[in-house]
Amino acid sequence: MQQQVMACFGGCGPEGEGGGVYLSSHEAKIARMRDKELTKLLNKHHKEDMKRLKLLLLGTGESGKSTITKQMKIIHINGYSFAERLEKIKDIIRNVRESLLSMVGAMHQLNIPLQNEESRASADFMLNQAARQVTDTSDEFWDHCERLWADPGVQQCYDRSHEYQLIDCAKYFLDKIGEIRSPNYAPSDQDILRCRAITTSIQHIEFDVPDAGQNVKFSVYDVGGQQGERKKWIQVFDSVVAILYLGDTSCFDQTLREDTKKSRLIESLEIFEQVWNNRFLRPVSILLFLNKIDILAEKIAKGRKLQQFLDQHPGVFPDYETSVVSSYERMEFVESFPGGHEHTSKRRSRSSSRTDINPDVVKTAVYIKNLFTKIVRGELSINKTIQPHPKEWHQNHSCEYFYTCAVDTNNVKKVLEGCRTLIIRKHLERFGIL
Structure with missing residues (x-):
């Protein structure tokens, strides 16, 4: 037997x-x-595998995780082949189509009429396509797209995009319809970075980075940020060296796509607090990417203010009006803002003299950064169900922050170079080498 x-x-x-x-x-x-x-x-x-440094990208939906992953591929894995670029065209066409459908649908809710008579036929065409789930690339399709985007009513609806769900890349691709519709169109790196596709599975890339005469192996995992995808996060917690947490600085006037009653900024702070206090991630360093500072600047220029968000949550957050931005905090933000290479100087102090950045943009970004850092210091709690830990619990737990514009390769490359040293040091510390 x-x-x-x-x-x-x-x-x-x-x-x-x-x-x-x-x-x-x-x-x-x-x-x-x-x-x-x-x-x-x-x-x-x-x-x-033990030598490979495992990184985990976390954050809420549409915070820019997948864009950072694309940047890593461009910077460290020789970018995208011609065949891969052509594969992205269908996603870009879908972005154009869904953007116009979102605006046409929102116009009814916001009581914004189409201004041009011929635009009505174009709106009917797009809605009919949506009902049939058709992705068209005919000249008729592109003519209707251009006609709708040129309508003043649609432009007015776009200006109020914070009142409904619209992907960030809408204007970027709608302005490029003439180029996209060309039979010879091949997406550029910037087109690929801007292209939006919901992450519904765990994406994984590996690459080597030269450091001190040796190749350091990195393994990066990107997981979906929507509420229904977060149950998958724990699958990749094991052996993580560092977490790259994406916090969207521009989302203060938006709600979740999956829950229109929930603020995106509140959700981002809550998830960050959960990650920071998670017992499984206690020895894992967190690199906080304060992302979409370019979109934040666009919103401030349109008159959107953080105070409107704070008024909806009285007594929860520190007073915004009396908050003060130090010269160092301003310099940190300005040096990260897109276009900084045009203003660089050997003297760091000159970087704070950029006049193309609205002071309200700097103040808003720094204020949002301080909300995250207050969570780290235990001075702010968003999710009251989380059991607070004493400061000693976080003794070997660190959090570093960086201002990022995920679609700006120069910015991301600079940030990743700064992160690399921190990640390698923490990896060595975990094995008692440092």
Whole structure:
């Protein structure tokens, strides 16, 4: 009976006995050698895996995680091939189509009429396509798209995009319809970075980065940020060296796509608080990317104010009007803002003299940064169900922040270079090397 059980599980009975897996001692010897080789190979792969620095991208939906992953591919993995670029065209066309459908639908809710008579036929065409789930690339489709986007009513609706759900890249691609509709169109790096596609599975990329004469191996996991996708996060918590948490600085006037009653900024702060206090992630460093500072600037220019968000949550956050931005905080933001290379100087103090950045943009970004850092210091709690920890609990737990514009390759490259040193140092500390 014992021999039968062992045989069922691939076990090996004593050599020379009937009923064993091996008919001779020679076969048993070969099997042992094979087992030894496999064990050696597994140990080798395990050691290589331990050397690979595992990073995890977290954040709410549409915070820019996938865009950062694309930047890593462009910066560290030789970018996108021509075939990969052509594959992105269908996503870009879908972005154009869904953007116009979102605005046409919102115009009814916001009581904004179409201004041009011929635009009505174009709106009917787009709505009919939506009902049939058709992705059209005919000249008729593109003519209707251009006609709708040129309508003053649609432009007015776009200016009120914070009142409904509209992807960030809407204007970027709608302004490029003439180029996109060309038969010879091939998306540029910027087109690929701007292209929006919901992440519904765990995306994984690997790359090597030269450091101190050696290649450091990185493994990056990007997981979906929507509420329904977060249950997958725990699958990739194991052996994580650092978490790159994406906080959207421009989302203070928006609600979640999956829950229109919930503020995106509140959700981002709550998730960050959960990650910071998660016992499984206690030894994991967090790199906070305060993202979309370019979109924040656009919103401030349109008259959107953070105070409107704060008024909806009285008594929860510190007073905005009396908050003060230090010269160092201003310099940190200004040096990260897109276009900074045009104003760079050997003297760092000159970077704060940029006149193209609205002071309200700096103050808003710094204020939102302070909300996250207050959570880190235990001075602010958004989710009251989270059990607070004493400061000693976070003794070896660190959080560094960076202002980012995920679609700006120069900005992201600079930030990633700064992160690399921190990540490697923390990795060495975990193994007692430092």
